Amino acid sequence: MPASRFPPSPTSLSSAAEQDAAGGFARLWTTFMAARVFIALALLLLHLGLYLAGRAPPPLVLGSCVAYLAATIAVQAKARPRGPGSAFDALWLPTVGVDLCFFALLQLTPGTAAINYTPLLVLPVLMAAALGSRTLALGTAAMVALLLLGHAAWTVHADAWLNTADLPQAGLTGAGLLALALLTHQMAARLAREEVIARRNQVEAQVQALVNDLVVESLPDGVLVVDSTFMVRTANPAARVLLGSDQEVTPHFFSLHDDPAWEQLTAIARQTFADAPVDATDIVLHHDDRQSSRLRVRTQRTPSIDDSGVSLCVMFLQDLREMEARLRTEKLASMGRMSAAVAHEIRNPLAAISQANALLDEDLSQPAQRRLTAMVRQNAERLQHIVEDVLDVARAQGTGDATQWHAMALDDEVGVCCDEWRQQHAVGERMRVELHATGVHVQFAPAHLRRVLVNLLDNAARYASQRPGAIQVASYAVRHGPVMLMVWSDGAAMEPAVRRHLFEPFFSSESRSSGLGLFISRELCERHGATISHERTSRDQGGQLVEGNEFFIGLRRAHAGHSTV
Structure with missing residues (x-):
């Protein structure tokens, strides 16, 4: 058990859920940073392969690939996100901004027209939508759409404006990126909220289970949870004492068939699983190495755990000897109060007897008769002490005089x-x-x-x-x-x-x-x-x-x- 068995407060539950959500955001950030490094390395290898194949790219492109790879590695190693719900503005420039500039450079640099770098622009849009605010996501998608439209308008000749399909394609791509940014941001926000709720529910379930275990462990009555195979899944300390089961010897899970003394409990569990819960029945467990246990057993069958119809039998065990002792204590306590009242009434006749005996002793002269009065005196004094003790106990005087x-x-x-x-x-x-x-x-x-x-x-x-x-x-x-x-x-x-x-x-x-x-x-x-x-x-x-x-x-x-x- 943990050191503190008090359940956490709602504030701590919310904090735990928020910390877990921040952990999910950090994992998403790490994934995007790793993707950027992978893309940077792939682009550098691509242009090095073109250079070795005799199709040398412009020196500006090759140098930009090396610089982009170094920048992505530096951001991955040094930058840390602020967490979910932030505007993501501080890290927009070294991440999304650098990606837009680099991918636009590849797209616009002469000599690279044979390769279409437009699909790479999806990465910064997704990153802004998943890690930033809605405004940042839509703004990034709008910038990419304007970039595509501007590039298409720049490359189309004036006499071919009516026959080219580059401008509509760029417009459709931009619109798709805007829709993608909006949907991605909404899905990311919804998943973050659901993750927080799921984590909060998980923490609350753990706290509830801890409280339930604490209550069951501290119950004075025994509690057994038995499945349909008569395996005991849970047994609190009181139940183990009543069963005569040693915690150090008997495993956490044990069967009711392990000890012949428990056969009556097996029969009660079988009756409970047959849709006949036991309201209250008295049994005697005959142990080999200790005194027999007299128990009162009450059972309840839990609802089915799943569609398979599996359920559990919960047994509540009470020690009949202790129940009878409490009842006997209540009865004898009332008799004790009556005894105190009787003792109080005895004092006056006893005092009269002592006084009469003293007067009688003064008139006697024979030794035998005086011995009899001495016996009466001694026993009267003894009765007087007993009466005083009974009255003292009844009044429960603390420390006395x-x-x-x-x-x-x-x-x-x-x-x-x-x-x-x-x-x-x-x-x-x-x-x-x-x-x-x-x-x-x-x-x-x-x-x-x-x-x-x-x-x-x-x-x-x-x-x-x-x-x-x-x-x-x-x-x-x-x-x-x-x-x-x-x-x-x-x-x-x-x-x-x-x-x-x-x-x-x-x-x-x-x-x-x-x-x-x-x-x-x-x-x-x-x-x-x-x-x-x-x-x-x-x-x-x-x-x-x-x-x-x-x-x-x-x-x-x-x-x-x-x-x-």
Whole structure:
């Protein structure tokens, strides 16, 4: 693709067409100049041949031939036309004027009457008509007509005026040259206009094709253009992703018969070519090396390209999983708003429960009963934190209140959280923790960091293998930069549709998941001025590099923290 993908303006289109027309004018100029040089060389050779044959022409004619050849070569090498639409006056004298003088000299010089040089006068008339204005063309033809009439009147004797045919012939020749000049100029002007229009239309067609390609390439839905032999002539990147076609392996043009998983698409194309376009049908493509694709296919048949009746089938492919995810997101978003309303209503009864439990605890003396009130208090506080988090997420508070941030020793908090999570899930050697930010403090609430870290560890455990080091947690501090916390697992690569919506609320690749974990993690990170992102990276596992999914958290340093590496 070109460096700039913006279509040119109408002014640039006109300029391009005019430049192309100027190029055509230059080619016409070059042709005429080459013809003049050829005629000059032919005349010189003709008179040299007459001289060698013993019929020596006058010295003036032979010298004029040499001078005319030199003049035509000089004009061809040095002169440059001004372009179409100009009056051609500046170059009339060294081109048309020189030709008229030279050809008239040959015609009028005594001793050359045996040769008729009249046909040569057509060249300057054609040159003036094709390269100059209409006035210049008609003026040149009129000069030639007067020259012919004058020569005929000069050569006719006074007693033979009534019987000679030279004067009528000269008059007819002059009239023909006038008509030739007028018609040639009109044809040249028309061809120049048509060339400009054709070039402008060609440029506009190229721009339109570029815009169409840009639109098709950027469409989120897949687009396939298939011919009657089931060859795919066009496939945008989204279509190749849905088909499981690798751009580096699959050629630009490929057939639907190349992969058995595409046979359903072949049947749909065959049905479309049988004058039965598919409005919308759902299919499943079973791939050998990746997860099956569920697609919704819609087709249209283009009109016949020419009289042969050849047409194309355009297929529009949509990822059903992404469509269902968007629909599910909309449904769960409304449920999320309802959950926020419910959480808001829970706060008052929860506060009453906490207060009643505190009053009850004051009247109890037995240890067993006090342990029960302590359990009620702890769980009520836990519910209170959950309610506040749900309300915070629902309100999507950006960075939160800076006064509520805490200076927290990152490695200490992460180490405690990882140990508790390791014991709770009994992962053993599957989990490896490498903390290299000792003594560095970050701005983050400990409870919120634990929630983010537990969410990431739960996701990692869900997709990681059972090998030692399948889950890895690491931290380090960048000099004069953020403090990084990474959670890596050797799970399979995520599909592009999943990666695009990774941190969106209520989006999940599994039906049993609510899709809120990563969204809440991102919201909590943003509230504390931190960032969270995902990349596909390689880590050492058992002495070899293994690819996996890694989540990066960039934490802000606390003001009391020290810059370390």
